[in-house]
Amino acid sequence: MSPTRRLILVLSVLSAVLVLAAAGSLFLGSAQLSPSAVVSAVAGRAAPESVERVVTLSIRLPRIAAALLAGGALAVAGVAFQALTRNPLAEPSVLGISAGAAFGVVIGQSFGLGLTFRAAVGLTAFAFAGALLAAGAVYLIAAVGAGLSIQTLLLAGVIVGIFFSAAITVVISLLDFNRLGGVVHWLLGNLAPIPPGALGLFAVLSALGFALVVTHARELNLMALGEEALLQLGVAADRLKLTIFLGAALLTASVVAFVGPIGFVGLIVPHMLRILLGSDNRLLVPAALVGGGIFLLLADTLARSIVAPAELSVGVITSFCGAPFFIYLLRTPLPRQPLMPTAPPPGPVEA
Amino acid sequence: MYLVAAHHVADALSLMRRLGVLTGRETAAGPVVARLEQRIEAVKTAVAPFGRPRVLYVLWPDPLIVPGREALVTELIQLAGGQSLTADDADAWPRYSLEAAVAKSPEVILLANHGAGTGAVSIRSGSASPRFPPSNPGGFCPSAET
Numbered sequence: 001m002s003p004t005r006r007l008i009l010v011l012s013v014l015s016a017v018l019v020l021a022a023a024g025s026l027f028l029g030s031a032q033l034s035p036s037a038v039v040s041a042v043a044g045r046a047a048p049e050s051v052e053r054v055v056t057l058s059i060r061l062p063r064i065a066a067a068l069l070a071g072g073a074l075a076v077a078g079v080a081f082q083a084l085t086r087n088p089l090a091e092p093s094v095l096g097i098s099a100g101a102a103f104g105v106v107i108g109q110s111f112g113l114g115l116t117f118r119a120a121v122g123l124t125a126f127a128f129a130g131a132l133l134a135a136g137a138v139y140l141i142a143a144v145g146a147g148l149s150i151q152t153l154l155l156a157g158v159i160v161g162i163f164f165s166a167a168i169t170v171v172i173s174l175l176d177f178n179r180l181g182g183v184v185h186w187l188l189g190n191l192a193p194i195p196p197g198a199l200g201l202f203a204v205l206s207a208l209g210f211a212l213v214v215t216h217a218r219e220l221n222l223m224a225l226g227e228e229a230l231l232q233l234g235v236a237a238d239r240l241k242l243t244i245f246l247g248a249a250l251l252t253a254s255v256v257a258f259v260g261p262i263g264f265v266g267l268i269v270p271h272m273l274r275i276l277l278g279s280d281n282r283l284l285v286p287a288a289l290v291g292g293g294i295f296l297l298l299a300d301t302l303a304r305s306i307v308a309p310a311e312l313s314v315g316v317i318t319s320f321c322g323a324p325f326f327i328y329l330l331r332t333p334l335p336r337q338p339l340m341p342t343a344p345p346p347g348p349v350e351a
Numbered sequence: 352m353y354l355v356a357a358h359h360v361a362d363a364l365s366l367m368r369r370l371g372v373l374t375g376r377e378t379a380a381g382p383v384v385a386r387l388e389q390r391i392e393a394v395k396t397a398v399a400p401f402g403r404p405r406v407l408y409v410l411w412p413d414p415l416i417v418p419g420r421e422a423l424v425t426e427l428i429q430l431a432g433g434q435s436l437t438a439d440d441a442d443a444w445p446r447y448s449l450e451a452a453v454a455k456s457p458e459v460i461l462l463a464n465h466g467a468g469t470g471a472v473s474i475r476s477g478s479a480s481p482r483f484p485p486s487n488p489g490g491f492c493p494s495a496e497t
Contacts, residue, residue: 031454055450309451
């Protein structure tokens with residue numbers, strides 16, 4: 001089967017699963033709405049201020065959209081960071097980049113940024129700056145000698161993550177008490193409904209980050225061969241790495257700014273998909289976009305149903321899944337988790 | 352050091368009397384408590400002819416924290432002629448999901464402002480169902496005045 005046909009097939013299957021998961025999620029939640037009430041709200045037959053309309057269209061639907069966006073963005077960022085660092089355990093939270101972005105958000109919030117569309121732009125800029133700062137720090141700490149070893153990179157990520165977490169604690173300690181509860185909730189991952197303007201901005205930024213990564217998916221495959229191979233094939237390695245890095249950092253920063261630092265999605269989803277689909281990034285990147293959305297949507301549906309009428313933060317669910325998965329990957333010999341396709345991708349490569 | 356924990360109005364009144372004893376102002380505490388009891392009775396009489404509106408008291412909006420059975424606020428709402436929608440929860444201050452709160456169709460929502468300088472509580476009254484303030488990006492809680 002040709003790569004294009006395989007991509008279409010995979011995306012079709014994943015999209016069908018996504019639609020089913022989204023539809024199922026619309027019917028589940030701590031408000032005990034009947035299926036007919038939900039259908040009535042979706043069809044526009046419910047009264048404007050009825051419970052079923054408010055719950056279905058103003059709470060559940062925006063939340064589903066946020067989960068799909070955030071999950072897809074984190075999974076694509078995970079694929080990108082793993083290819084960029086040639087490290088199977090790399091992902092935004094493990095590398096400390098989510099913590100850096102979260103620090104940026106907290107600083108932005110201390111200046112009063114938050115609710116409106118323009119403020120959300122500023123908030124994302126703070127998150128992006130924090131992500132770049134954290135990633136730069138990780139690189140400077142880890143880049144000792146010839147390259148980036150897996151262990152050194154992970155330790156550098158842990159150190160930077162702890163540092164920024166401590167910095168966040170300092171800022172929170174100085175913030176007005178009225179904001180503390182919100183901060184703590186958001187730091188665990190909060191998919192509460194986002195205002196429509198901010199949700200649109202989230203979608204645009206995620207699309208931009210995704211475009212930066214997916215348009216270089218073929219080169220990402222070559223990156224696994226090493227920088228010399230890239231140069232021999234006429235690929236500008238530095239420019240490629242910068243593009244991928246900016247795309248992944250933008251995806252991470254967007255997610256952190258709008259729903260908080262949710263961990264391990266960028267680890268679990270790419271590896272599950274590699275098991276199913278192989279390691280060709282031309283297939284993996286778009287599949288991660290859909291697969292990540294499905295994963296986070298399922299996690300959030302569980303989080304808002306399992307302890308009703310209360311609810312858990314979605315980050316709790318992803319961490320419960322991700323921590324054992326991380327240990328599994330850490331204890332698994334690397335050859336079982338290839339980060340490159342078994343055969344070089346066919347066709348010419350654009351510089 | 353004298354620690355207090357008043358979960359009901361009777362506890363609070365008893366506590367006031369006790370504080371009067373502890374501070375040597377027993378004679379002053381008595382009339383204060385008596386006035387409060389009179390006011391409570393007056394409010395109960397005044398609201399008796401009316402129906403009980405469904406009240407959602409929001410201690411904290413994000414995550415949503417509301418008064419349960421063991422919270423003093425629950426009894427205050429009852430005495431003031433309302434019906435606290437979260438009174439059936441066994442905890443004093445349980446966490447609630449937004450949609451679970453909406454599903455209870457509150458008619459009045461009281462938002463605690465935690466000393467924001469706008470009075471004891473900010474009051475929002477609605478017809479059939481509430482329109483909650485959406486969470487802002489970054490997840491911080493909106494101000495009490497919203």
